[in-house]
Amino acid sequence: MKLDCWKRPKIEKGREVKPEGAVLNLNSDETFQGESWELKEVVPSEDFAFSRGSGEMRLIHWQLRSQRFEPASREKKLSEGIPIDRDEWFGSSPESEAAARRPGSGVGTAVTINFGPLPKNRHYLSTSGSPFTLNPYYHIKEVLHIIHPSPFPLDLLREALKEDPNGPAVLRIIELEVGFLSILFLSILLSMVIPGMVLSLCTKQPEPPPSCAPDCKRKTLVFILQVLLALLLLGSVGMLWSNEECSRGMTSSPAFVGEVINDSKDFLEDSVNKLQYLLTEAFDQATAPAIKDLNDAENLLGQPIQIELVLETRLDAALDSLSAIAAGAKEVCAQVAGILRSSVEAEQLVGVAKNKFDDLRSQLDSVKKRCKMRDRPLCDSIPSRLLEIKFSTRMIANSSQLEYLKQAGVDSLAAAVTEAHAVFTGLPSKIEKETKSARQAVASELLNKKSELATSSVAFDQIKSRSKMKLLDLRATVVPHFESLKQLEYWRWMVGLVAGLVVVYVWVLLVGATCCGCCGAERSSTPTLIVALVVVSLGSVSLWFLSFITLYIGGHGENHVCRLLRDPEVNPEGGHSALSSVVDTLGAAYDGDEESRSYVADLVVQNHSVPLPFENVLRECKASNTTYNTFHLSTVTDIEKAVNINHWTNICNHLQGVHVNLAQMQIFGPKLNSRLEELRQGLLINVSHIRSQLAGPTTSDLDALANHLNDIAKELSDVTTSAFLDSIAVKTRKALETVVQDLENHKENLVYHLTALELKISPLLHKLNQSITHMKAVQFYVNNHGMSLAHQNTNMYIARIKNYLDQYHNFVTNSINNGSTSCRPVWEMFSSLREQLCRQTLDPLNGFWFMTIYCLIMLIIITPVCLKLINYYNNNSEESGISASDSFITGEMLGWSARPPPPQTNNDW
Template sequence: MIDCGATKLAGEVLQEQLSDISRQLTVVRQQCTMKDRTLCYTLQYSGYDVTFTLENITKEEKLQDLEKVVAREDFNNSLDSPRKHFGSLPSQMLSQSSSFSADLNALLRKKRSEVFSSITSLDQLMRYVSESVKDSEHNATEGAQKLSEWSFFIWLAIVCQPLFDHPHYTVLSGLFDQDGLFYKNGVFHKFDQDANESITISNVLKNCQRDQPAYKSFNLHNQINVDKLFNIEEWTALKALLANFTLTKTSLEILGPSLRLNLQSLSTMTTANLTSYRLLASEPITRKDLDAFADQLNTVARQMIDPVSSRKMDNIAHSVRQIINNELHQLKKIKSDVLYKITMLEILLPPLNRQVNQSLRDLQRIQSYLDNEERELEKQNRKRYSDRLQNYLHELHTYVTTKVGKEIGKCRPLWKVYHSARLYVCKFIIDSWNTIALFSYFSILICVVLSPVAIKLLKMYKMGSEYVPGSIRDSQRGLIMDNGLNWATPPVSCTPEDRQSPIIASQHFEHSSPPVWATEPGPSRQFRTSVVPPTPPSPSKFPTISAGILKANLVHVGTVLQECSSPYSGVRLDDLSGHEQHRLRF
C-alpha cells in the first residue's frame, strides 16, 4: 500500500509537469509567424495525460485486511503463543513430576548404597580370606621345615589318598567341614551367613574343577545377594512409587480463540484475486509516448523559419526530455515495484491459503484429540516411562547376574593351585617315599615270615656243632660200643685219686655191678634208643674242628669223671631229652 501511495504522488507530479508543457506549447503556437503557423499547429498536445493509477488496489478490502493483519502484533503473538506453550510443556511436566523424580532418585540412591555396603562387606571378607591364606602359607612353610627337620615326610603318605578322593573327598570333609576335626564351624564358616546352608570342601573343589565362578562355589549370595539387590521384582518401594505416579491435569491449548480467529481471517484474505490489478498495473503511464512527442518538437523546430519560435520549440522539447528522465522514470520504477509485488502476491496467496486452511484443520484436529485423549496420553506416557525405567533395571540385573554368575571370579585358578600342590607333594615327594616304605614293608614281611625257619635252622646248626666234639670224646674214652653193648654207670664211690687215674677208672668200670641199662644182646634185640650219637659229618663240612680242639676236649675228661655224683648218674641216656643231652658237655 505504501508503494501505491508513492505511485499516486508521482503521477500527480508528472501530471502537473505535463500540464505545464501543454500551456507552454499553446503559447508558442500562438506566437508562431504566418509562415510557421501551419507547421506549429501540427503539434497536438492532447493525449499526454497520466492514465496510470492504483486507486482500485488500495480500495481492495482483503488486501487492506491482510496488510493490517501482518502489521498487527497480536497476530504474531497468537502464532507464537502455541509454539511457546508447546515448548514449555517439558518444563511443566518436569515441575509437576519433580516430587516423583525426587522420590525415585532417593530410592535409587538407597539401592546404590545397599550395593556399596554389600560390596564393602564382601571386600572385607576377601581381605580376611587373603590374610588367612597368608597366615596358612606361613604356617605351612614352617610346618614343612619342621617336617623336613624331623624326617616326617614318610608319614605324609596318608595325605595323598584324601587329596585324590574325587569327587567326595570324605577325609577332607571330615577334617575341614562343619563339625570336623580341625574346624567346628568349617573352614569356610566366614562365607556362611545362613545357618541352614553350609559350604563343603568337596563342593568347592568340584566347582573349581569345573571352572565355576566364585559366587556360586563359595555361596557368595550370602554375602552379596545379587537377586535381592538388583531384582526389581523385589523392590516393593519402587512398585508403589510407580503405581502412585500421577500428574496434575494440564490443559495444553494449541488452538486458542485468538489464533483460530486470525487463521480464519487469514484464510479469507488469501482468497483475493489480484489478476485484474496486475493487468491494470501493466498499462502505460500516458496515452502517448513522450519520447516521440519530444522528437516531434525537435523536428518542427528545425523546420520553422522563425528562429525565435524554433528556439522556443527546442526548449519545450528539452523540458519534455527532462520530465521523461526524472518524473516519468521515477514513476516507471514505482510501477515496476508495484507490479512485481502484485505478481508475487498473486503467486504466493493461493499456496498460503491452502497452507493456512490445512494448518487450521490440523490444529483443530490436534486440539480435539488433546481434549478427548489427554488422560489416555498421560497414562501411556507414564507407562512408557515406567517400562523404560524397568527395562533399564532389568538389563542391569541381567548384566550383573551374567557377569557375577558366569564370567567374573572364576575359581579354576584355585583348583590349579590345589592340583599343583597335591601333584607336587604326592607325585614328586611322597611317591618316592612310598616306594622306599613299600620296599621296607616288604622286607619286614619277608623277615617275619622267614624268622621261624631261620631260628630253627640256627638251632639245628648249634645241635650239630655240639654233637661233633662229644662224639670224638666218646670215641677216645671207649664209650662207643657195638650195637649189642650197653653203657655202664660209673661206680658210686670213688676217690679223687681214682678219678685222676685213668687205669683205676677203667678197673672200676670192669668190676662194677651189672649195668642198670643192661639189655640182652642178640641180633633180635634192638636198643629202644640208640645210645650212639649219629655219625658226625665229614671233616670237610666242619673245617673249624682241628687237633687243637680235640686236644682241649681230652683235657676236660678228668673234669667229667670227677662229677661222679652228677644227677645224671644211673639215668639212661636214651631217657634224656635233647635239651638235657646238650647240658652234658665235656
C-alpha cells in the first residue's frame, strides 16, 4: 500500500525544510521505509501525521542516511532497555560524518603569516659600475702567456714569506724568468739596430750606380715613409692613450680597493643581520598568532567541539525540546492544581447538598410516620432514597497520579533543564579551563625557544665584530701599499709621457722632412732627417729599456695577478685553485698545516679548520648561491636544525598534552533523568477514566420526586400531612435550583478542565518519550564517541598551532636557500676588483709597452728609408754643385730655408 507524504527534505546547514509530496511504502508491519532516502540524523522534535482511513498513524520524522531505518524497532529496543550502538542511531563513524557535514565548522586552518621582508642590503659602491668594458689589450695577454707560460710559483711565495731563500729557489726563479731574460737580450740587440744604422752615415758610402729614374725612387721612398709615419702616429697615440689609462687606473686603485674591503665588511654585516632576523623577528611574527590561538582555545577548540556535538546529535534540539517540556509540564501542573482545587470546592458543595438532603429525608420520614392508617400505603410509596447525591470527586482527590503531578518538582525540572543548558553552553569554557595548563606550558616553551634562538644569534654578532676588525686591519695594511704605488705611478706616468712625446717629436721631424722633400727643399730635408735619426738613435736605447721594464712589470702583473683572478671558464688552467692557495697563504696569520688552513674560513666563521677555499666561494657566489651555505655558517649556528620543529620535543610534548575528555561529561545528569521520569509517571494518568466517572448524573430526578410528593399530598385524607408533603416538595425544588445547580456547574468545570488536561498530557507525554529517547542517544554518543570527536578536533587545534611553526620553519629554510640571501655581491665585488686591477691598470700598462715596441719597430723600419732619402738628397745636391756638407752648413745658417731647385733638364716622369 502507498501513502502520500511530503517530499524529501532539503538540508541546509543542519536545518530542515519541510518536504512536499513524496511516496512512502508501508509494509505489513506498519513501519515506514524510505526506499530512496538517506538517513542523516535523528530529529525527534516534530511528528508528521499521516491519515489512513478513520484512524491516525504517527511517524517520527528522521532525516535520512544511506540505509533503511525503522523507528518502531529502535523505540522498541529503547523501551526494552536493549542498547543501541552509535551507528544504528547516527549511521557511519563520527570522523567520516563530521568530514561530510562540516563545510565550514571545526577548528579551521591556521592563518597564513605574512612575514616581513628581510633587511635589505646596503648600496655597495664597488659594484656600481659596469663590470664589462671593451678590452683592446686582450690579445696582448696571449703574447705574455707565450713569454711566461708557467703558473703562479706558490712554492716561491712561501719561501719568500719565510724570508729564507736558498739556492734551489734562486735557480727556480731564473728558470721561471727565462722568457723575460730572452726578451731582455733581444731588446738589447734591437736597441743597437737604429744606432748602428745611423752610424753608417759616418762611413763612406759606396758609389751608387747611375739611376735611370732617380725621381721615381725618391717619390717611392717618400710614399713609403709617409705610410710608415702614419703607422708611427698610430703607435704614438696608443702610447699616450695607454699611459693615461694606466695612470687613471693606478690613481683610483687605492680608493677602489678600500671600497671593496668596506663593501665586503658591509656585506657580511648585512648577511648576518638577515640570519639574525630569521632567528629572532621572524620567530616573533610566527609565535604571535600561535600564542593568540593558544589563549583563544574557548573559540578555537571549545566551540568547534560544541558545534560537532550539535551536528552529530542535534543536542540543541534536545535541549530546546526539554525546555518546551519543562514549560508544558509547568502548565500541566498548574492545571492539575486548579482541578484539585475545583474538586475540593465541589466536594464541599456535595457535603452541603448531602446535609440538605438528609434534612429533607428526615422530614419526609417524620411525615410518613404521621400518616393515618388509610393513607399508609400512599405514604409508603414515597421514595425517600431518591434524596441522595450521586456525584463525587473522591476519585480526583484520591488519585495519586494527579497528586503526583501537583507535587511534581516542576521548578526542579526547570532547574535541571537549565543546568543541562549550562553544561552545554559552558562546554567551551570547560574545555578552555581543562586545557589551560597544557596551553600555558606550550606558550612558556615558545618563550624559552625564543630565548634559545636569540642566544644562537649572538654567535653571529661575534662574526660581525671579528670580521669587521680583520677587514679594517686589512684595509689599513693594503691601502697604504697602493698609496705608495700611486706615488711611483706619477713618475712612471711622467716617463711614459716623455717617451710618447719623444716619439711624437720624431714623427714631427720626419713629417717636416718629408714635406720639405716633397716641396723641392731637399737641402732642408736632409739635415732634418739627420736630426730625427740622431734623436731616434739616442732615444731608442732608452725606449727599449723602458719597454722592457714595463713589459717585465706588466707581464708579472698579468701572470701573478690577472691570471689568478681570471674566471675558470676563461682560463681553466689557472682558475681559482691557485688563487685560493695564494689567498690562504698570504692571509694566514697563524701556524699550522699549510694545506688545510683557510683564510676565508678564519675571516668569516673564525674557524680556519673549516674547508672553505676561496675558489669555491667565488664559484658558488657567481652561481648566486646563498651566503649561509656558501660560507658554511652552519658551523657557527645550524639554523636548519635550530628551527626544525621535529627537534622541539618539549613544545611537541606539551602540545600533545592538550587533551579534552568528553567520555565522562554528563550533559543530562541523574537529577534531570529522575525529574523527567517522575513527570513521565505522572503523565501516565488515565484522565479519560476520571472524566467518564464524572460524566454521570449528579443526583436522582429531584423534580420528579417533588411532583410525586405533590400528587400524593393531593390524595391524602389528612390535610396536615398533605401540607407537610407540599412543603417538602417545595424545599426539594429549591434545593435543586440552588445547591444542585452549583454542584452541576462545578462538575461541568471539572469535566472541561479534565478534558483540556487530557489534550495537553497526550502530546506532552509523547514529546517527553521522544526527548528521553533522544537524551539517551545523545548521552550514549557522548560516552562512546565523544572521545574520538574531541580527539579529532584537538588534533586539528594542535595542527593549527603547529602550522604556524611549520610556516616559520619553511620561511627560514626557504630564505637561507634562495636568492634573498644570495652572496652574488661577493662575486660582483671580486669581478669589479679584477676589472680595476687588470682592465683599468695592468692591461693599459701592457698596452703601453706593446705600443712602445710597436713604435720602435716602426722606427727601425723607418730608419733605412730615411737613410736612403738622405743618400738621395746628397747625391742630388752633388749633381747641383753643392756638397752635402755645404748643404748642411748652408741649411743651418739659413734655418734650413729651401732654395729654388735647379732647372730640370731631363725629366722622364
